[in-house]
Amino acid sequence: MANVVITGSTKGIGRGLAAEFAKQGHKVMISGRKQNDIDSTIAELGFESGQVVGLACDTTDKAQVQALWDEAKSTFSTVDIWVNNAGLARTVWSILDTPDSEISTMVNTNLLGNINCCKVVANGMKQQGGGKIFNMLGGGSDGEYFKGMGVYGTTKRGLDYFTNALSKELKDDNIIVGKIRPGMIITEGVIREAKEDLDNFQKRRKFANALCDTVETVAPFLVENILKFNKTGKKIAWLNTTKITLRMLATFISKPKDKFEDFGL
Template sequence: MTTLVITGSTKGIGKGLAAEFARLGHRVVISGRSQQDVDATLVELGYPASQVVGLACDSVDKRQVEALWEFACEHFGTVDIWINNAGLARTVWPILDTPDAEIQQMVHTNIIGTMNGCRVAASGMKRAASQGLVLQPQKIFNMLGGGSDGEYFPGMGIYGTTKRALDYFTNALSKELKGDAILVGKVRPGMIITEGVIREAKVDKDNFERRRRFANVLCDHVETVTPYLAQQILAETKTGRKIRWLTPMKMTLRMLSGYVRSTPDKFTRYGL
């Protein structure tokens, strides 16, 4: 049985991963900025405290991240896999029009928050190893996204920059921790329909309607993707690698298929 901590797991892909790991019988610690949201998610997931627990944590505050690590260890003894999923996307503005406050939040949450999670988790894992508490491979995964490979998407200049930075950071960390037997990996989940995506679509409905057909071809629901990601995270054995759901080949095949047959609308269930 593996113990996992997933930041930003009261909604979206993080919540989906928590549900999938719990379904597979593993122990999971969820977190979000609000304890109310954490408690509501625990009720929704429906697992006993012997398997799934949660604590409010703002990953931008390193002390709160340290408290999350200690919380996990108090409940389950140690942490085998730490997933830095907490992130923020604002994709409706070009770079010059993005409000200052939104830039600050994206940079702090996506970059500083992930760095905090990595530093706390790696330090804790090294301590556990020195105390002989490690029974299985220790892993840290960072959630990437659009722009992390250097590609450009309209409206994602700031967000994509933060994810590009995380790609470099993860590569560097994987090299620095290689001698400590801590695997550091990347997860690129693809184009997932999350609460954030729905929010952005409703804010800029005209732009969404222009991209609706394209989005229906390439986007997936959370429950479609999480079983694959969870399986790959558990199975990964080599540091520095990227787990990717929507590969270039898969994107090409979907686009070609979209030209010859209609694609069911995936957004109607969200009121769009």
């Protein structure tokens, strides 16, 4: 059984991964910025005592990241898998209209936060003899442009480069570095963004229904592939070209189920 740490795991895909790892018998340390949210998540997940534990951590503060690593090491003895999931997406504005405060938060969280985590964790894994580090990518990480994602996509494109560089630098240290592309998942953040820009969402609702999935659908696939992942620098991708093509073709045959009605949209 593996010992797993997941940042940004009190909601969304991070929470889904934590639940799936724990369901399979692995031990998990969850994290988020507020200890109250962590405590509530642990209680709601309902696993036996010690299966899922947690500690508050703002990944933009390296000292807090170090404290999270130290707590995980103290609790589990070793950290086998660390998933950098903490991130922020604000995709309702053009680049020029994006508030400066939102730009700073996205850049700091999606880039600085991940760099902090990778430095702390890689050093720790060197000392313990190895492990796996995963960075969560997203829209724009492959260079493709999407409306409203100019700043967010830039951070994820930069994270992709950083992950490639890290995998090369750690290739002789028994540390496997991987990338996760979870696809288009319906999370609290996605629903928030859709409600803030409802007109634009309605225009792409059919497309979203064809390609979006729930956390419960995607999490088991990601956990399975994280556990068996053994090629540093590679990626785990839920949506591939074939799957996207087949789903889009299916929309011409029948109307896809509306996946957003249950979320008040």
